[in-house]
Structures are given as C-alpha cells and as structure tokens.
Amino acid sequence: MDLLPLLLYVVAGAAYAVYFARRSARVGRLATASLAAAALIHTFVVGMRTVEVGYVPFVGTAAAISAFVWLLAVAYLYTEVTTDERAMGVFIVPLLVVLQAVSALSDGSIEPTPVLDSPWFFFHVSSLLFAYAAFALACVVGITYVLLFRELKSKRLGFFSARLPSLQVLDAMNGRAVGVGWLFLTAGLAVGAVWLYQLQPDTADPRVRAMSFFDPKIFVVLLSWLVYSFELYARRSIGWSGKRAAWLSAFGFSIVLLNLVPIGYFLTDSHNF
Amino acid sequence: MDLLLLGVSHHTAPVDLRERVDFTKRGVIEALRELATGPAPTEAVVLTTCNRAEIYVACEDAVSMRADLARFMSRFHDVPAPDLAPHLYAHHDADVARHLFRVAAGLDSLVVGEPQIFGQVKEAFSTASAQRRTGALLNRLFTRSFSVGKRVRAETGLGEGAVSVSYAAISLARKIFRTLKDRAVLVVGAGEMAELTATHLRSQQVRRIAVTSRTLARAAALARKVDGTAVDWTSIDDELLTADVVVTATGAATPIITATTINRVMRARRNRPLFIIDIGLPRDVEAGAGELEQVFLYNIDDLRAMISENLARRREQTTQAETMVSEEVAEFVAWLRTRGTIPTVVALRRRFEAVRQAELTRLAPKLNGLSPEARARIDEITRLLIQKLLLTPTERLKSAADEAMAAQFAEAVTQLFDLRDDPHADTPDSVPDTSEGSPSPSTSKTPVTS
Numbered sequence: 001m002d003l004l005p006l007l008l009y010v011v012a013g014a015a016y017a018v019y020f021a022r023r024s025a026r027v028g029r030l031a032t033a034s035l036a037a038a039a040l041i042h043t044f045v046v047g048m049r050t051v052e053v054g055y056v057p058f059v060g061t062a063a064a065i066s067a068f069v070w071l072l073a074v075a076y077l078y079t080e081v082t083t084d085e086r087a088m089g090v091f092i093v094p095l096l097v098v099l100q101a102v103s104a105l106s107d108g109s110i111e112p113t114p115v116l117d118s119p120w121f122f123f124h125v126s127s128l129l130f131a132y133a134a135f136a137l138a139c140v141v142g143i144t145y146v147l148l149f150r151e152l153k154s155k156r157l158g159f160f161s162a163r164l165p166s167l168q169v170l171d172a173m174n175g176r177a178v179g180v181g182w183l184f185l186t187a188g189l190a191v192g193a194v195w196l197y198q199l200q201p202d203t204a205d206p207r208v209r210a211m212s213f214f215d216p217k218i219f220v221v222l223l224s225w226l227v228y229s230f231e232l233y234a235r236r237s238i239g240w241s242g243k244r245a246a247w248l249s250a251f252g253f254s255i256v257l258l259n260l261v262p263i264g265y266f267l268t269d270s271h272n273f
Numbered sequence: 274m275d276l277l278l279l280g281v282s283h284h285t286a287p288v289d290l291r292e293r294v295d296f297t298k299r300g301v302i303e304a305l306r307e308l309a310t311g312p313a314p315t316e317a318v319v320l321t322t323c324n325r326a327e328i329y330v331a332c333e334d335a336v337s338m339r340a341d342l343a344r345f346m347s348r349f350h351d352v353p354a355p356d357l358a359p360h361l362y363a364h365h366d367a368d369v370a371r372h373l374f375r376v377a378a379g380l381d382s383l384v385v386g387e388p389q390i391f392g393q394v395k396e397a398f399s400t401a402s403a404q405r406r407t408g409a410l411l412n413r414l415f416t417r418s419f420s421v422g423k424r425v426r427a428e429t430g431l432g433e434g435a436v437s438v439s440y441a442a443i444s445l446a447r448k449i450f451r452t453l454k455d456r457a458v459l460v461v462g463a464g465e466m467a468e469l470t471a472t473h474l475r476s477q478q479v480r481r482i483a484v485t486s487r488t489l490a491r492a493a494a495l496a497r498k499v500d501g502t503a504v505d506w507t508s509i510d511d512e513l514l515t516a517d518v519v520v521t522a523t524g525a526a527t528p529i530i531t532a533t534t535i536n537r538v539m540r541a542r543r544n545r546p547l548f549i550i551d552i553g554l555p556r557d558v559e560a561g562a563g564e565l566e567q568v569f570l571y572n573i574d575d576l577r578a579m580i581s582e583n584l585a586r587r588r589e590q591t592t593q594a595e596t597m598v599s600e601e602v603a604e605f606v607a608w609l610r611t612r613g614t615i616p617t618v619v620a621l622r623r624r625f626e627a628v629r630q631a632e633l634t635r636l637a638p639k640l641n642g643l644s645p646e647a648r649a650r651i652d653e654i655t656r657l658l659i660q661k662l663l664l665t666p667t668e669r670l671k672s673a674a675d676e677a678m679a680a681q682f683a684e685a686v687t688q689l690f691d692l693r694d695d696p697h698a699d700t701p702d703s704v705p706d707t708s709e710g711s712p713s714p715s716t717s718k719t720p721v722t723s
Contacts, residue, residue: 025427152448153563155575158582162433166451167546239543242567 005045006100008038009073013097016089020163028086032077035093039073046070064125065103065260069096072133079137083173087163091140102261120195127188128221132256134181135228138174139253142246145170149243171242175235178249182228189225220259227252274315274410274612275335276369279342279361280327283383286360294350294357296321301397304328304349305404312341316408318415320397322390324383325376329369331410339363370414370605374598377422379432386431386587391422413608421601428597429590434583438466439473441576441583442550446477446518449548449569453477459516460484460501461509461530462523463491466552470520471499483512486523513538519549521557532561539565552576610679614670617683620692621666625659 015031018024046067076092079085147160148167164170196211213219231248234240240248281294296304301319308317308328316331328346332338343361347354364372372381377394379386398415401407407415426432435441446453458479460471463486471482482501485508486492493503504512509530513519523529530549535558539547544567551558551572563570633640633655640648670686673679687693 023427148448152445152569155571155579157434157445157448157579161448162430166447167449168451239545242544242546 003104005038005042005069006097006104008034008041009069009093009097009100012038012089013093016086016093020087020090023163031089032080032086035073035089036077038096039070039077042066042070042073061260062103062106064129065099067125068129068132068260069100069103071129072096072136075130075133075137079173085165085169087165088137088140088144091143092137095136095140099260118195120191120198124188124191124195127184127191131181131184131188132260134177134184135224135249135253135256138177138181138249141170141174141177142249145174145246146243146250149246167242171245174245174249175241178228178231178245178252182225182232185221185225185228189221217259220255224252224255224259227255274331274333275338276329276366276410276414276609277332277335277338277342278327278329278364278369278372279339279346280320280325281357281360281362282325282327282381284381285362290352290356290360291324291326293352294326294346295323296326296349299349301400302404305401305406307349308345309404309406312338312345316411317406318397318401318411320376320394322393325381329373329411329414331408335365366609367602367606370417371598371602373414373418374421374601374605375595377418378425378594378598379422380425380591380594380598384436385584385591386433387436388426388432391419391426394418394422409612414605417601417605421598424601425594425597429593431587431590431594434579434586436580436583436587438552438573438576438580439470441579442470442520442571443473443477445550445569445571445579446548449546450517453479453518455480456517457481457515458483458501458518458520459509459512460495460499461519461521461557462486462553463488463495464522464524467520467522468495468498470522470550470552471495471501474518474520475499475501479518483516485509485512510534510538513547514541517546517548519547520552521549522552523557525553525557526555528557528559530558530562532559532565535559535562535568536565539568550576610673610676611671613676614673614679614683617686617692618667618670621686621690622659622663624690624692625663629655629659 012031012035015027015034019028019031049063072092073096076089080089144160144164145167148164148170151157151160152167200211211218213222227248231240231245231252234248235245281291283291286294296319301321304319305317308319308330313328313330313332318329320327320329326346328342330338330342342363343354343358346352346361347357350357373394375381377391379388379390382390394415398407398411401411435444443453446456450456453474454477456479458471458474458481460467460482463484467484471484475482482496482499483504484492484496484499484501485504485506486495487506489503489505492506495501496503513530513534519530521530535547535549546567546569549558549562549568549570551570554573556572558570558572560570560572562568633652640651643651666686670679670682673682
C-alpha cells in the first residue's frame with residue numbers, strides 16, 4: 001500500500017530535479033502538484049491504516065518511517081507555499097523517496113500491542129516524528145547554505161547562487177527549523193519519560209521493563225537532543241550561526257537518521273514495537 | 274492594414290545622432306499627437322530609449338508611409354533628412370514583429386539581455402494606449418511582445434548575471450543578505466568609483482551610508498551626494514564593527530585594512546557576515562581577510578571576471594532565445610493572415626443571413642398563421658442551418674497555410690458567392706457574427722428557389 005505514494009514521490013523528485021536544472025515555471029508547478037498528490041495519497045494510506053488497526057499507525061519501524069515521510073512532505077509543502085521558495089525540493093524529495101522505499105519494502109505487518117493503547121503513545125510518537133521532520137528540513141537548508149557559501153567564497157558564482165535564496169534567509173530558516181524541532185523533541189522525550197515512569201512498576205511487557213538510558217534508541221535520541229541544544233545555545237551565545245550551524249544541523253540529522261533506520265531495524269531490543 | 278516600423282538604434286546610428294532624435298526631448302505624447310494629425314492617423318506607438326528611437330504604425334500603404342514617417346522624424350527632431358536617411362531602418366509586417374519581439378526580449382540591446390528595455394517597451398505601449406493611439410494591430414503586436422519578453426527571461430538565462438561592476442556588487446550583496454534595506458554601508462574613499470558604487474547602494478535603500486576619506490572635506494562632499502554621514506578616517510575600525518557592506522576605493526599604495534584588523538573586528542561582531550567590495554587599485558584590503566569565515570571579500574578583478582563570465586553565458590543563451598522569437602513570430606504571422614480573410618468571412622456570413630431574411634420575409638404571409646413559438650422555432654432552425662453550413666468554410670479560410678493560399682481562397686469565395694458588391698464587406702475589425710445586421714439592398718435580388 002506504500003508503493004503508490006512512493007511512485008508519486010519518485011515523480012515529484014524527478015520534476016524537482018528538472019525544475020532545479022532548468023528553472024521552468026511549468027515544471028516547478030508540476031513538481032509541487034505531484035508532491036501534493038503524493039502527500040494526499042499518503043494521507044489516505046495513513047488514514048486507512050488508522051481505520052484498520054484502530055489507532056494512529058505509528059507502531060513498527062516501517063510505519064513510523066512512513067509517517068515521518070508523510071509529516072516531512074506536508075511540512076515541506078507548507079514551507080514551499082509560505083516562502084514561495086521551490087529550490088529546496090530537489091534536496092528534500094530524494095530523502096522522502098529513500099525513506100519511503102525503506103518503509104515500503106520492509107515487512108509492514110502490525111501486531112496489536114496492548115501497552116501502546118494509550119493517549120501518551122500518540123503524543124510521544126507524533127511530537128518526535130514532527131521534530132525529526134523539522135530537523136530534516138534544517139539539515140537540507142544547512143546543506144544548501146554550505147553549497148551557496150562555498151560558491152560565494154570561491155568567487156565562482158553560478159549554479160547554486162542562481163537558484164538558492166540568500167545566505168541570510170537560509171541561515172534564518174535553519175535556525176527556525178532547529179528551534180521548532182528542538183521544542184517538539186523535548187516535549188516528545190518528556191512525554192516518553194513520564195509515560196515510562198507510569199508504566200514500569202507494574203507492566204508485564206518485558207520490553208518496557210528493560211528500557212533504560214542505555215537502550216540504543218533512547219541513548220542516540222538523547223545524543224541528538226544534546227547536539228541540537230548545543231546548536232541553539234551556540235547560535236545565541238557564541239555567534240555560531242551560518243556555516244557552523246549548518247554543519248551542526250547536518251550532523252544532528254545524521255544521528256536522527258541513524259535512529260530511524262539502522263537502530264530501529266536491527267539494534268534496539270527494548271524500544272521496539 | 275500593414276504594420277510598419279521606422280527607426281534608428283545603436284546598430285545604425287552614432288550616439289550624437291541618437292541624441293538628436295531622442296523623442297523624450299519634445300515628449301512622446303507630442304510626437305503621438307503630431308503623428309495622429311499627420312502621417313499616421315490610425316495606430317502609432319513611439320519607443321524611445323537612449324539607444325533607440327522607433328515609430329510603429331498600422332497603415333494602408335507601407336511604401337508611402339515609410340517616406341512620410343522619415344519626413345516626420347526629420348521635421349519633428351529638426352534634423353536634415355540627408356543626415357538622417359542613411360541611419361534609418363524600416364521593417365514591414367512579419368519583420369516588425371520579429372524586430373519588436375527581439376527588442377522586448379533584450380536580444381537587440383547593446384548589452385544583450387539587459388532588463389530595462391522590457392519596461393521601456395511596456396511604457397511606450399501604455400503611453401500610446403492612454404492616448405488612444407493603438408488599435409487591433411498594435412495592441413496584438415505589443416501584448417505578444419510582452420509575453421515573448423517574459424518567456425525568454427523565464428526560460429533562458431539571457432537576463433541573468435550582472436554585467437556592470439556596481440550591479441555585480443549589489444547582486445552579490447543580495448546573495449549574502451536577503452535585502453540591502455536596513456543594512457549599514459561603509460564607503461572608504463571619495464573618488465569616482467566610490468561615488469558610483471555608493472549611489473547604486475543608496476538606490477537599494479540601505480539604512481545608513483558612512484563615508485570616510487583621508488580628507489574629511491571630500492568625505493563630507495560625497496556624503497552629501499548620497500545622503501550619508503561623513504566619518505573621521507581614524508574611526509574606520511569602529512565603523513567596521515557596525516557595517517554590513519564595506520566599499521573601499523582609495524588610491525592608497527598599500528592596503529589600508531589589514532587581515533589582522535578584520536580578524537579582530539569579526540570576533541567582536543560575533544561572526545556576523547561582512548561583505549567587502551575592494552575596487553581600489555592597488556588593493557585596499559589585505560587578501561588574507563577573505564579567508565576569514567564570514568568575510569566575503571571581492572576585489573575589482575573578481576568582479577570583472579564575474580562580469581565577463583556572465584556576458585559569455587548570455588551569448589550562449591541567445592540561440593535559444595532567437596528560436597523562441599521565431600516561434601512567436603510564426604504565431605503572430607498566422608494571426609495576421611487570418612485577419613486578412615476576415616472581410617471575406619464577414620461578407621459571406623452577411624450574404625447568407627440576407628438570403629435567410631429575404632426568404633423569411635417572402636414567406637411571411639404563410640408563416641403569420643403559425644403560433645409565435647412555431648415562428649421562433651423556424652427562425653432558430655434557419656439560423657442554425659446557416660451557422661452549420663458556414664462553419665467549415667470559415668475555418669478553412671482562417672487556417673489557410675500561407676498568405677497566397679488565403680488570398681486564393683478569399684478570391685474564390687468572393688467570386689463564387691458574388692460578394693464584391695457587398696457594401697459592408699470591408700470591415701476587418703468587426704467580429705463576424707451571424708446574428709447581426711439587416712439584409713443589404715443587393716441581396717434582396719438574390720434568386721432563391723423554395
């Protein structure tokens with residue numbers, strides 16, 4: 001069921017690439033339209049899953065990644081419509097394609113888990129996924145910042161300077177995305193901690209009993225929280241904006257991705273549903 | 274109706290002659306008024322820029338109009354005809370479209386792809402339009418030229434990249450800061466280059482321009498010109514703390530701003546980006562300063578290299594732009610051709626309608642016995658019948674492959690239906706409509722068998 005959105009994400013990705021290379025307004029509109037169509041179909045898929053299993057389909061790494069892709073697509077579309085800036089699509093959409101492919105090609109069967117039948121679950125997972133989507137945007141904006149920065153520094157203007165907004169705009173977008181992401185990450189972690197505190201004394205689920213700071217998934221997400229906290233602090237207090245902030249947000253997101261794909265699939269024992 | 278263009282431009286005339294035929298001196302409106310009462314009573318547009326002076330008209334006889342317009346130009350600008358004649362060029366119909374489309378796209382400009390000309394063409398048209406000096410032909414011609422200009426700019430890189438030092442500096446600044454509004458500028462030096470760049474920056478509505486020079490009086494003079502503030506030479510370091518853009522253009526033999534100074538300043542600025550444009554020769558800022566992280570240092574050679582690269586890139590784009598122009602010209606010519614067949618189409622429809630009316634009148638005594646609904650029905654059926662019969666011939670006439678074919682078709686239809694004596698036939702600007710008009714006297718004689 002995840003294949004149709006994947007196909008549309010591929011089409012959108014190709015259209016964004018052609019738009020970026022040729023800058024034809026018509027192709028740009030086509031790119032936006034196909035991404036919007038992909039997000040819409042994806043919404044239906046997520047909605048149907050919800051009806052099927054009775055709660056939001058965040059259970060299982062494949063479903064969580066798919067939900068993340070959906071959130072990121074919606075968040076990006078919102079950014080594009082509000083800023084009228086389409087150049088970023090060529091960097092975001094390939095990420096959607098890869099993650100959606102990972103999700104669509106893996107085993108999507110869902111076993112009902114009684115412990116997740118709680119309102120905490122929805123708040124915990126949705127705020128974390130939203131935070132990840134914001135960090136993904138920050139990472140992409142950071143990469144484009146570095147690309148434009150290099151062109152301006154090497155004094156060989158051309159490809160990127162003709163297509164990207166100014167360094168100041170990219171830096172501000174990065175700061176805002178990291179700020180929003182950090183808030184949701186903090187909220188998601190806090191909700192998770194409180195929920196765990198409530199559950200642990202009398203749960204029968206061995207996975208919940210085994211949860212601690214040293215579970216890879218929890219450890220790595222705390223690491224990413226530290227990275228983003230440092231980025232926000234450094235931006236405000238020691239003038240680490242621009243290129244350094246861009247690198248930090250790329251580094252932070254690589255940790256997030258680590259959590260989402262390899263750890264989610266292979267490494268975690270306790271925090272795996 | 275034909276299209277005709279007569280003009281001079283930087284391709285055909287030296288600057289002193291171009292200055293003498295500049296329409297802005299006496300005013301474009303005055304020129305339009307004199308054209309209306311003189312050689313071009315129907316439609317005219319006057320396009321005038323520092324590189325061209327052109328008159329676009331719609332006329333019946335292109336040959337005599339060309340001579341009339343040449344005389345008009347010479348009289349209006351008070352330039353003897355023999356001085357003007359060798360520099361004039363004239364175009365007719367499709368070539369007028371090609372010329373104007375190339376002009377609007379920036380292909381005919383001195384600096385290929387420069388953007389101002391597009392606005393100038395628009396202004397020329399809106400001035401003429403406001404004076405009610407444009408009609409079906411020039412309206413179509415100019416509105417098409419706007420979409421050609423837009424299309425070329427959107428789909429090719431023809432207008433991209435700065436091609437002057439000041440503009441290059443500003444476009445660079447816009448890639449670092451989103452806008453120059455609310456930015457502080459420091460100008461070091463008060464010479465000609467400093468003034469030119471400062472004036473350009475002023476036009477970007479910067480928040481503050483501070484000017485400094487070894488002689489404060491010169492700094493003050495430039496500050497007055499660009500609405501800035503003169504500051505003391507010794508306070509350069511303080512100014513560097515607040516400035517976002519620094520322009521240096523002094524004649525100093527050794528660098529006046531060292532890398533060490535900039536390094537110290539950047540730490541105090543907490544790495545806020547600093548854009549330095551060093552157009553002094555020899556250089557005013559030590560090259561090492563450009564290696565600091567948030568310092569963007571461009572010297573005159575860097576800017577010139579950018580410009581020549583941009584010019585080369587623009588030249589590469591011209592082929593693609595020319596192809597677009599050709600496509601648009603073909604479309605315009607097709608439209609022109611359909612216009613040529615409109616009188617025939619109108620006459621044919623009038624003829625058929627007249628026959629219908631004549632028949633209805635002839636049958637009136639018999640029809641009077643019917644109910645009003647039945648009579649309306651008969652009216653409607655006969656009208657639809659004519660519309661359907663004429664649909665294919667009308668389309669064929671309008672879509673004739675070339676001008677000769679269109680003329681042959683029109684002639685054949687005129688002969689076959691004896692349209693030549695129709696007194697209302699020659700109204701090219703009226704829209705053919707089967708429901709209009711009353712029977713003309715000539716048609717009542719048409720033999721009809723019932």
